[in-house]
Amino acid sequence: MELIRGLHNLREKHKGCVLTIGKFDGVHLGHQAVLSNLIEQSKKLGLPSTVMVFEPQPEEVFTPQHAPARLSRLRDKYEQLKKLGVDRLLCIKFDRQFANYDAHKFIVELLVEKLGTKFLVVGDDFRFGKARKGDFAMLQHYANEYAYQVVSTHSFRHHDCRISSTEIRTALAKGDFDEAQQMLGRPFTIAGKVVHGEKKGRTIGFPTANVLLKRCIAPINGVFAVNVNIDGTSFKGVANVGTRPTVNGERSQLEVHIFDFEQRIYGKLIRVEFSQKLRDEKKFDSFELLQQQIKLDAQQAKHLLCAE
Structure with a gap:
């Protein structure tokens, strides 16, 4: 799996992909369900599957005292994504300058022009761009104009409870490593x-x-x-x-x-x-x-x- 660190390392060869964006903290079973869909679509379209993450995570920049505990560091994410068969991991440095990236420019310049995204998977609560003005509805609005398809992730349930990094942190805080393992898949x-x-x-x-x-x-x-x-x-x-x-x-x-x-x-x-x-x-x-x-x-x- 190729690791691309920073926007400055994107090249023409990286244009054209099936993309998902998120924290993927822990790469738990819910994430794995999304990634399985991503890889399936990449094979159908004959394009590399790409995961975009941010380092540090946004909360660690804006509210470090309230940032959630990490389930996995970048190295751990890389190893898990590689095992799952993802082709590329794009790690973008998140700072206040990047946070001020205009939402429309994020779509046009990054998703379309630099990455050539043809299929995009994000959570329906995904927000991006300056003042978090970009959202799933905005991505849908421009989908036809820029010739990409966007779909939302679906909740992945375990004992009728949505698997999330927050639920795993709760299990770990209680010392319930069996429950955490069931949600992580390891x-x-x-x-x-x-x-x-x-x-x-x-x-x-x-x-x-x-x-x-x-x-x-x-x-x-x-x-x-x-x-x-x-x-x-x-x-x-x-x-x-x-x-x-x-x-x-x-x-x-x-x-x-x-x-x-x-x-x-x-x-x-x-x-x-x-x-x-x-x-x-x-x-x-x-x-x-x-x-x-x-x-x-x-x-x-x-x-x-x-x-x-």
């Missing part, structure tokens, strides 16, 4: 490269693999029993997602203690699959009390994972 995971930490865990016999979450807000917080995939091999472990208040941490990160593991994996990509929540993150009065709790967490995680 286990919930966080992936990232292992970075150097403060190495305090080593001093108490619990070294950790650390993954920074960067600007993304994680949809979960606390201590969990996890399975960790490294280079195709699965290991069991216990993980903390949070700011580590006992050691006065500030930035959110993922720390994983992998059981019976001594390899050096700095710089490697690991994928952490969350099995069960053990407890909320809390601040302990001393590092020694934290050490005692970590031992208990590890014992509980081993017991739960062995019972799976």
Whole structure:
């Protein structure tokens, strides 16, 4: 699958496509139903299937303090879309300048002239352009003039409940990983490269693999029993997602203690699959009390994972 980062990287060869636009956060079963339709149409028309996403997401620009937690980062979206058979992923930098793009120009200059869109799939609540003046009705209005077809996505239901990224976040916040998995179509995971930490865990016999979450807000917080995939091999472990208040941490990160593991994996990509929540993150009065709790967490995680 081809990744196109930014409008400046669009070339003449990219003109002519079947397109969908959205966040696709989590690439859940509802998204997969839309993408299946997109790929089917692309085969009928003999044009590449293209997904347009924005980075950062609009809420993260305008109201960062209220932006929803991310289910997936761009890397995760890329991997899932590739598995589904999408041909191209167009990632557009979203900033205030792009937000002021005139809605009509968005249709003419981007959708028609640059992308040559022949078939477009968007939600019926999709808004675009300056002051969010562009909507589904506007796309329909210009469809005949610019020779494209536009259709809306349909709700995809699970137990009579519409599958959405919001519903998945709610399930994760409750620690209901089974429900989240049913809506995602796969286990919930966080992936990232292992970075150097403060190495305090080593001093108490619990070294950790650390993954920074960067600007993304994680949809979960606390201590969990996890399975960790490294280079195709699965290991069991216990993980903390949070700011580590006992050691006065500030930035959110993922720390994983992998059981019976001594390899050096700095710089490697690991994928952490969350099995069960053990407890909320809390601040302990001393590092020694934290050490005692970590031992208990590890014992509980081993017991739960062995019972799976």
